[in-house]
Each structure stands twice: as C-alpha cells, then as structure tokens.
Amino acid sequence: MLFLPELSLLGAGLILFIFSLGSPSSEKMKAAAVSLASVTLIVSLLSINSEGSLFYDAYQVNFFTQLFKALIAFATLIVIIFCNRHDGIDEHVQSEYYLFMFMSVLGLMTLVSSVELIGIFISLELSSFAVYIMVPMRRNIGQTNNQNEAGIKYLLYGVVATGFMLFGMSYIFGLTGSTKLSVIATQIGHMYNQPVAIVGITLVLAGFFYKLALFPFHFWVPDVYEGAANETTAFIAVVPKLAAVAVLIRLVSLISGDGEVIVNVLMVCAVLSMLYGNLSALVQTDIKRLLGFSGISHAGFVLVGLLTFTVQSYATAFYYISGYVFMNLACFLVICTLSEKGKNVSIEDFTGLHKRSPILAITLTIGLFALAGIPPFVGFAGKFMLLLGALKQGHLLLVILAAFNTAIAIYYYLSIVRVTFCTDSEDRATITTGFTTKALSVLLILVIVIMGVIPSTFINLATTAVQTIIQ
Amino acid sequence: MDQLLINSGFPILSALIFMPLAGALLLLFIKNESACRYFALVVTSIVALWSLRLLAGFDQTTSKFQFAEHHTWIESFNINYTLGVDGISILLILLTTIIMPFCVLASWSYIKTRIQAFMVCLLIMETAMIGVFAALDFVLFYILWEAMLIPMYLLIGIWGGPRKIYASVKFFLYTLTGSILLLVGILWLYTANNYSFFIPDMMWQDYSLTAQVYLFIAFFLAFAIKVPMFPFHTWLPAAHVEAPTAGSVILASILLKMGTYGFLRFALPITPEATILLAPYVLWLSIAGIIYGGFTALAQSDMKKLIAYSSVGHMGFVTLGIFVLNSDGVEGAILQMINHGVTTGALFLCVGMIYERTHSRELRLASGVGKYMPIFVTFLTFFSLSSFGFPGTNSFVGEFMILAGTFEFDIAQNNFPYLALAAFPGAVLAAAYMLRMLQKIIWGGTDNPDQSWISDLNVREIVTLAPFLLFVFWIGLGPQPFIDFMHTSVTDLLQHFHAHQEHVIAAAERIF
Numbered sequence: 004m005l006f007l008p009e010l011s012l013l014g015a016g017l018i019l020f021i022f023s024l025g026s027p028s029s030e031k032m033k034a035a036a037v038s039l040a041s042v043t044l045i046v047s048l049l050s051i052n053s054e055g056s057l058f059y060d061a062y063q064v065n066f067f068t069q070l071f072k073a074l075i076a077f078a079t080l081i082v083i084i085f086c087n088r089h090d091g092i093d094e095h096v097q098s099e100y101y102l103f104m105f106m107s108v109l110g111l112m113t114l115v116s117s118v119e120l121i122g123i124f125i126s127l128e129l130s131s132f133a134v135y136i137m138v139p140m141r142r143n144i145g146q147t148n149n150q151n152e153a154g155i156k157y158l159l160y161g162v163v164a165t166g167f168m169l170f171g172m173s174y175i176f177g178l179t180g181s182t183k184l185s186v187i188a189t190q191i192g193h194m195y196n197q198p199v200a201i202v203g204i205t206l207v208l209a210g211f212f213y214k215l216a217l218f219p220f221h222f223w224v225p226d227v228y229e230g231a232a233n234e235t236t237a238f239i240a241v242v243p244k245l246a247a248v249a250v251l252i253r254l255v256s257l258i259s260g261d262g263e264v265i266v267n268v269l270m271v272c273a274v275l276s277m278l279y280g281n282l283s284a285l286v287q288t289d290i291k292r293l294l295g296f297s298g299i300s301h302a303g304f305v306l307v308g309l310l311t312f313t314v315q316s317y318a319t320a321f322y323y324i325s326g327y328v329f330m331n332l333a334c335f336l337v338i339c340t341l342s343e344k345g346k347n348v349s350i351e352d353f354t355g356l357h358k359r360s361p362i363l364a365i366t367l368t369i370g371l372f373a374l375a376g377i378p379p380f381v382g383f384a385g386k387f388m389l390l391l392g393a394l395k396q397g398h399l400l401l402v403i404l405a406a407f408n409t410a411i412a413i414y415y416y417l418s419i420v421r422v423t424f425c426t427d428s429e430d431r432a433t434i435t436t437g438f439t440t441k442a443l444s445v446l447l448i449l450v451i452v453i454m455g456v457i458p459s460t461f462i463n464l465a466t467t468a469v470q471t472i473i474q
Numbered sequence: 475m476d477q478l479l480i481n482s483g484f485p486i487l488s489a490l491i492f493m494p495l496a497g498a499l500l501l502l503f504i505k506n507e508s509a510c511r512y513f514a515l516v517v518t519s520i521v522a523l524w525s526l527r528l529l530a531g532f533d534q535t536t537s538k539f540q541f542a543e544h545h546t547w548i549e550s551f552n553i554n555y556t557l558g559v560d561g562i563s564i565l566l567i568l569l570t571t572i573i574m575p576f577c578v579l580a581s582w583s584y585i586k587t588r589i590q591a592f593m594v595c596l597l598i599m600e601t602a603m604i605g606v607f608a609a610l611d612f613v614l615f616y617i618l619w620e621a622m623l624i625p626m627y628l629l630i631g632i633w634g635g636p637r638k639i640y641a642s643v644k645f646f647l648y649t650l651t652g653s654i655l656l657l658v659g660i661l662w663l664y665t666a667n668n669y670s671f672f673i674p675d676m677m678w679q680d681y682s683l684t685a686q687v688y689l690f691i692a693f694f695l696a697f698a699i700k701v702p703m704f705p706f707h708t709w710l711p712a713a714h715v716e717a718p719t720a721g722s723v724i725l726a727s728i729l730l731k732m733g734t735y736g737f738l739r740f741a742l743p744i745t746p747e748a749t750i751l752l753a754p755y756v757l758w759l760s761i762a763g764i765i766y767g768g769f770t771a772l773a774q775s776d777m778k779k780l781i782a783y784s785s786v787g788h789m790g791f792v793t794l795g796i797f798v799l800n801s802d803g804v805e806g807a808i809l810q811m812i813n814h815g816v817t818t819g820a821l822f823l824c825v826g827m828i829y830e831r832t833h834s835r836e837l838r839l840a841s842g843v844g845k846y847m848p849i850f851v852t853f854l855t856f857f858s859l860s861s862f863g864f865p866g867t868n869s870f871v872g873e874f875m876i877l878a879g880t881f882e883f884d885i886a887q888n889n890f891p892y893l894a895l896a897a898f899p900g901a902v903l904a905a906a907y908m909l910r911m912l913q914k915i916i917w918g919g920t921d922n923p924d925q926s927w928i929s930d931l932n933v934r935e936i937v938t939l940a941p942f943l944l945f946v947f948w949i950g951l952g953p954q955p956f957i958d959f960m961h962t963s964v965t966d967l968l969q970h971f972h973a974h975q976e977h978v979i980a981a982a983e984r985i986f
Binding site: 413459462 | 547548549550551613616617618620621623624627628631632638639642643646647650651654655657658661662664665669
C-alpha cells in the first residue's frame with residue numbers, strides 16, 4: 004500500500020509499453036496518457052496520509068513525501084493535458100515519449116521518498132535518463148534542428164553533475180560510515196566545519212543544484228529549453244524541480260545553520276543565480292530561453308529559503324516551489340497552445356494576443372506578473388515570506404540584493420506583457436481555444452490567486468509536511 | 475492595539491474596499507457595452523454614497539484610528555488584515571470615492587474599445603486605492619500599493635495615446651523600482667518591532683539614527699517617485715499625456731496623493747529624527763520642483779503636458795508644507811492635496827473634452843474655441859483660476875496656509891524667509907502659464923483654426939464638471955469644515971513629533 008503511487012506509475016509504464024508495440028494514433032495515445040496520469044494523481048491523493056518505511060528503512064513514506072508526490076502527479080497531469088497538441092513530438096515515438104515521461108516521474112517519486120544515498124542516486128538517474136531521451140524526441144520541424152544537440156548537452160552536463168554527486172557521497176560515506184541519512188545526520192553533526200565534510204556536502208548538493216538549475220550548474224538550461232519540444236520543456240521546467248527541492252530540504256537540514264562555510268557558499272550561489280538568470284533573461288527573444296533564465300533566478304530564491312535552516316523557511320521554500328510550478332505551467336500552457344506546429348515561440352509571436360485570444364492573454368499575464376512577484380499573486384507571497392525568513396536570520400545584504408533582483412526581473416516580464424496587450428494583432432490569426440484549454444487556464448489562474456491571497460493555509464500545510472521529516 | 479477604535483458593527487471600511495472589486499467580478503458577466511457603462515456608474519456611485527457614512531460617523535475629537543477592523547490573515551508571520559481611518563486619511567478616501575463616478579462619466583464616449591475591460595480596471599483601481607489609504611498593516615498596505623500598478627499599467631497601455639507603450643512601461647518600472655527598497659524597509663521594521671507589521675506600533679519608537687536615515691531614504695525613494703518630486707518626476711508627463719482621460723484624472727487626483735500620504739503616515743512618525751535631519755534637503759527639492767514645474771509648464775504646447783508639469787509644481791507645494799513640520803504647513807498640505815485632486819482632476823477632464831472634439835491635445839489646434847463653447851470655457855476659467863490659487867478658490871486657502879507655515883518655519887530656523895521667498899515665484903509662474911493657456915483656448919489669435927463646427931458641452935459633461943466647481947468654491951470660501959476633520963490628527967502627529975524631539979535631545983544631553 005505504501006508503494007501504491009509508484010506501483011501505479013509502473014503499471015502505466017507497462018501499459019504504455021504494450022501500446023508501443025503497435026502504432027496507435029496520436030489522439031488515442033494522448034487519451035491513454037491522460038487517463039493513466041489521472042489514475043496516478045488519484046492514487047497519490049488517496050495515499051496522502053499513509054506513513055511507514057520500506058526496503059530496510061531506505062524508503063520513507065510520510066506526509067512530506069506524499070504531498071510532494073501528489074504535487075508531482077498533478078503537475079504531470081497538467082503537462083500531459085496540454086501536451087502534443089501540435090504534434091511537437093515525432094509520431095513514431097509517441098508511445099515511447101509518454102513511457103519515458105512516466106518513468107521519469109517514477110524516478111522523481113522514489114527520489115522524494117529515498118532516505119539513503121544509493122537510493123537517492125538510483126532514483127535520480129532513473130528520472131534523469133528518461134528525460135535525456137525525451138529531449139531529442141522532438142519532431143523534425145526544420146526550424147530548429149537542434150533537439151539532438153540539446154539532448155547531448157543535457158546528458159553530458161547531467162553526467163558530470165552526477166559524477167560530482169557520487170564523489171561527494173563517497174566522502175560522506177568515508178566520514179560517517181553509512182549511507183543512511185539518519186545515521187549521517189547524527190555523525191556529521193560535529194564536523195560540518197571540517198573542509199572534507201564541506202566538500203562532501205557541497206558536491207552532493209551540486210547534483211540537485213543541477214536539477215534545480217542553480218548557478219553554477221545551470222549551463223544546460225537555455226539550450227535544452229530551446230531545443231526540446233515545448234511540452235518537454237514544460238515538463239523539465241517544473242516537475243524535476245519539485246523533487247529537487249524535496250531532496251534539498253532533506254540534505255540541507257542535515258547541516259543546520261552552524262556550518263558557516265556552507266551557508267556562505269549557498270548564499271553566493273543564490274545571489275549569483277538570481278543575478279545571472281535575471282541579467283541574461285533581459286536580452287532573450289525566445290520565450291522558452293527567457294523562462295529558462297527566469298527559472299535560474301527563481302532557483303536562487305528557493306535557495307534563500309533553504310539556507311536559513313529553519314522549519315518555517317523550508318516550508319516557505321516548499322510553498323514557493325509549488326507556486327512556481329503553477330505560474331510556470333500557466334505560461335507554458337499559453338506557449339504550447341500558441342505554438343504553430345510545435346515550433347518555438349518568440350516574444351514577438353505574442354503580438355496582439357489580447358485580441359486574438361483574451362483568455363490566453365490573461366493567463367499569460369497573470370502567470371508572468373506572478374513570476375515577477377507582484378501582489379496579490381502567489382509569487383509575491385512566496386518571495387515576501389522567503390525574504391522575511393532570511394531577514395529574521397540576519398541576512399540583510401542578501402535580502403537587499405534579492406529585492407534588487409526582483410526589480411530587474413520586472414522589466415523582462417513586463418516587456419512580454421507589453422507585447423501581449425499594447426500592440427495590435429496586425430494580420431495574425433485568432434487562436435481558437437478548446438474547452439480543456441479554457442478550463443485549465445481558469446484553474447491555473449484560480450490556484451495562483453488563491454495561493455497568493457490566503458497563503459497561510461498552504462504554509463501551514465507545508466509546515467506540517469516539513470515537520471514530519473525534521474523534528 | 476489601543477490606537478484602534480474597533481468597529482464591532484457592520485464592517486464599513488471592508489465593504490467600501492470590496493464593493494468595487496465585487497462589482498468588477500460581476501461586470502465580467504455583462505456583455506452589453508452600454509450596460510457595462512451604467513453598471514460601473516452605479517457601482518462607483520453606490521461606493522461614493524456609502525463612503526458618506528464615514529463622514530457621518532467620524533469623531534473629530536480623537537486622533538485614533540476609527541472604523542477599525544482587525545482580523546488575522548497570515549498567522550505564521552503575524553500578518554493581519556487591519557484597517558482604520560484617521561483625520562489624515564478620511565478626506566483622501568472620500569476624494570477617491572467621489573472622483574470615481576466622474577471618471578466613469580468621463581470615459582462614457584471617450585473609450586470606444588473594450589469597454590468592459592476598461593471598467594473592470596477602473597473598479598479594481600478603486601479597491602486598491604481605498605485600501606491603500608485605509609490599510610494599517612504594512613503588508614496589506616504594500617500589497618495594495620503594488621497591486622495598483624497592474625490596472626493602471628493596463629489603463630495606459632491599452633487605451634492610451636500613440637506613445638502608450640513607452641509611457642506605461644516607464645510608469646511601471648519607475649514606481650516599482652521605487653518601492654523595492656520600501657519592501658526591505660518594511661521587512662527591517664518587522665524584525666525591529668518584535669515581529670509585527672502593525673503600523674501604529676512602528677511609530678515613535680527609538681530606532682537608532684543610522685537605521686532611521688536608511689529607512690527614511692527607502693521611504694523617500696518610494697514616495698518621492700510617486701509624488702513625484704523633482705528630479706524623480708520624469709515618468710509623470712509621459713504617463714499623463716498618454717493615459718486616457720480617466721487614467722489622467724486618477725493619476726493626478728489620487729495616485730500622486732499616495733506619495734505625500736506616505737510621507738505623513740510613515741516618514742514622519744517612524745523616522746522623526748531622520749526627518750528633522752533631512753528635511754532641509756527635501757524642502758529645497760520641493761522648491762526646485764515648484765520653480766522647475768512652473769517654467770516647464772510655461773513652455774508646453776501640449777495641454778496635458780502643461781497640466782502635468784503644473785502638477786509637479788503643485789505637489790512641490792504639498793511636500794513643502796509637510797516638511798516645514800508645523801500645523802499650518804501640514805494642514806495646508808493635506809488641504810492642498812484635496813484641492814489639487816479637485817482642480818487638476820477637473821482640468822484633465824476639460825482637456826479630455828476638448829480632445830474628444832479636436833482629437834488633439836495641441837494648444838494651437840484648440841485655440842479660439844471660446845466663441846463656440848461658452849459653457850466649457852466658463853468651467854475652464856474657474857478651474858484655471860483655482861489652479862493658480864486665485865483668492866476665493868480652494869487652492870488659495872491651501873497655498874496660503876502652506877506659505878504661512880513656511881514663513882513660520884523660516885523665521886524660527888533662519889530668521890529670514892529664504893524658503894518662502896523662493897516659493898513665491900512659483901505662484902506667479904502658475905498664474906502665467908494658466909493665463910497663457912486660457913488666453914489661447916478662449917481667444918487664440920488671428921490664425922485660429924476653424925472651430926465653428928465644435929459643439930458645446932452636453933448634459934453629461936456638465937454634470938461631470940459641476941461638482942468639481944462646487945468643491946472649488948466650497949473649500950475656497952468655507953474651508954473650516956474640511957480642516958476640522960484633520961485638525962486633531964495633525965495636532966496629535968506634530969505633538970508627538972516635537973515631544974519625541976525633546977525626548978531625544980534630553981537623552982542626548984544626559985549622555986554628554
């Protein structure tokens with residue numbers, strides 16, 4: 004029973020595997036994927052209160068892990084719903100594409116539950132390798148043929164980051180004699196200012212910084228975002244980040260705030276991430292690249308929550324990343340709907356969107372304003388509470404730098420909104436949106452607004468969740 | 475909490491804030507264009523009438539926050555939903571609620587596309603604006619303060635003039651950048667104040683002078699950009715010129731007041747020593763704004779730009795009045811905030827009416843309409859007279875009080891009225907540019923374009939302008955009732971301010 008969400012994913016994988024033996028039509032595949040993802044979501048929601056441990060205590064199931072799993076399942080379902088509307092994925096590999104997506108989600112779910120270094124490693128690899136294959140599955144559309152390049156880049160960077168992580172794990176194992184996080188936590192307590200422990204922990208963190216796209220492990224982001232199909236990018240941009248934050252909360256809580264060197268390292272990473280992401284985003288013309296860079300800066304914000312080492316800040320980081328998922332999904336929903344035959348979307352393509360499709364224009368605007376951190380949306384509440392938590396711990400300089408970064412970020416988000424609303428559509432075609440797109444838009448807008456207006460409910464939920472893993 | 479007079483009955487303020495928002499949501503379901511207009515008019519009128527309840531129930535003898543409401547909002551960070559009004563904010567709330575129906579009327583035929591969306595933006599603006607003046611929790615204040623940018627951005631960006639994109643982005647970036655440091659200041663105050671965002675608790679505390687100076691700078695940047703004070707004013711002419719009439723009126727009458735309201739509500743009580751220390755610089759910036767605004771207005775050929783620059787000058791008077799820190803100055807400043815809202819709002823309405831006819835804001839193309847639009851120019855003349863502070867009109871009272879306060883301050887500080895003397899040319903300049911505009915519009919010259927096809931104001935337009943004229947003379951001839959509203963609060967503010975000064979001086983003497 005504890006393993007039910009993962010089992011449902013495995014089952015889904017098997018069904019998709021059988022599908023892949025024949026040559027089903029793209030609509031049929033999508034319907035199958037949507038129903039399988041819905042089943043996973045329902046199972047995850049049903050098992051949200053289950054608790055226990057499996058596999059000789061290497062696998063933990065509690066409210067924290069199940070909440071993350073439900074979020075992962077939800078985000079996956081949304082991505083699949085707006086997936087492949089314009090045949091962005093090669094027709095021959097449709098079923099394989101969904102198969103790998105489900106495998107990747109399986110890896111992410113087990114990652115959330117793993118409390119042992121080897122388990123963490125295996126789950127991470129399962130989730131990563133599936134995505135490495137998903138990237139080049141884009142249909143050859145003649146416009147940008149660099150999906151293969153993107154796939155290779157993603158793979159190479161990923162492997163290097165994993166190498167770092169394994170190396171760091173070997174140090175930690177050498178220091179503590181165990182691969183179990185609970186043992187490591189007690190053993191490492193009195194030596195986290197030792198250089199060898201610092202190197203070990205930092206290297207392990209690096210593996211997840213790569214998933215979260217945090218400076219200096221962000222180099223893959225722009226090219227992979229641009230090269231991958233729109234729906235693949237949507238998946239990469241949100242789902243793995245959820246799991247990465249879950250593991251980072253676990254790992255960072257091992258250190259606690261006394262490890263000054265590590266705090267400083269994290270702080271530098273956070274600030275550079277925000278600066279690099281925002282400054283690079285200023286000059287982008289491709290919307291996916293822009294969102295990629297904005298994602299790097301948001302990863303910096305999440306780190307601000309992690310480096311204060313209090314339960315409240317972890318909860319805020321949790322809240323922030325969940326909010327980020329919905330804001331980003333809102334933007335990607337518009338991108339995927341707008342894209343012509345699965346091509347990349349440039350900022351210019353939003354010209355006159357408010358006339359061509361008001362609902363999409365509003366969804367995009369709310370998503371972007373939320374990302375920019377303007378009240379009353381979830382992005383503001385998240386940033387505000389993160390900064391508050393950091394200031395409570397006395398990181399005034401960090402808070403000021405982060406605040407300035409928000410100001411920089413406004414510019415590029417606003418420039419998209421400007422194109423959307425303040426230009427005429429010239430002779431661009433109106434966009435027809437089906438019922439599902441409209442319903443999804445309204446759903447995402449509602450989530451973004453409700454999470455922003457009554458954050459306390461969600462923060463309390465996140466706090467309860469985090470408290471189950473940190474006493 | 476003892477600064478609050480909790481209103482345990484029906485939540486009047488919440489109703490005031492949420493009525494326009496509810497109206498905006500309902501409006502989303504109305505498809506018919508003319509129904510949209512009527513609906514928005516009805517909602518804003520109900521809000522205006524409802525706000526009169528504040529007037530009736532307001533107790534002028536206390537400086538506490540009245541009609542207060544207090545509810546927990548985000549428990550884990552001690553963020554509350556706290557509202558209340560005192561003598562400083564009540565008139566500004568009333569100004570907001572009363573001006574909004576006329577903004578709707580002014581957009582009746584001016585806005586031709588996407589009327590539903592336009593009215594939704596107006597109503598959301600109203601919610602945010604009333605909320606900013608009533609909020610007593612710093613987070614609530616900040617959220618509404620920022621949230622206001624989105625509808626305003628859309629108002630300028632969608633329904634604006636030819637350079638609307640430039641203007642709306644400039645407006646957004648300027649105001650947002652200004653308030654970023656305000657956010658850091660708020661967070662710092664939170665940690666310094668025992669983890670509370672309750673604004674009255676932050677006032678009159680003994681923060682160190684260094685902290686106060688930093689805080690004051692954060693406040694100053696946010697509020698000076700909003701006012702706007704010279705040299706932070708460059709977004710204003712652009713935004714005013716490109717905004718539709720209703721947008722210009724909201725900007726001039728209400729948004730600009732938020733900056734000066736911020737100074738009164740936050741800078742003075744939270745950072746009193748830094749205020750004393752830095753007041754001279756602010757005062758001279760105000761003088762620079764008065765003179766600069768006057769001279770620049772004198773050179774404009776675009777009517778909206780002319781009035782926009784005149785706003786820079788008038789708001790210079792307001793900040794001058796606030797930072798002389800005596801009761802004449804501060805009361806004059808608050809009164810002048812209302813006056814400027816009434817007069818400049820009306821002037822923008824007038825320009826909008828001309829624009830609807832000639833489709834140009836150029837003074838040259840509007841010259842000589844006096845012959846064909848007698849009713850219009852009558853209104854315009856009175857508003858212009860009011861704008862340069864002609865005795866008998868509202869601005870005269872305000873500017874007189876401010877200058878009297880400045881004199882008082884000068885004599886006490888320097889024994890010679892440097893500041894007052896420096897400000898006087900501003901009043902003369904105002905007369906010069908306003909009369910120049912009047913002369914051009916009413917008579918023009920021999921090269922007037924043919925204006926014989928122009929029709930005079932219709933009933934709707936007269937109804938829009940008449941109440942403004944009423945207030946011009948009401949405040950001009952009988953300002954006492956208005957001053958009575960603010961008197962207790964202002965006296966209390968200044969008393970606290972000076973008592974705090976003495977307390978600090980005494981403490982300093984004990985140390986040395």
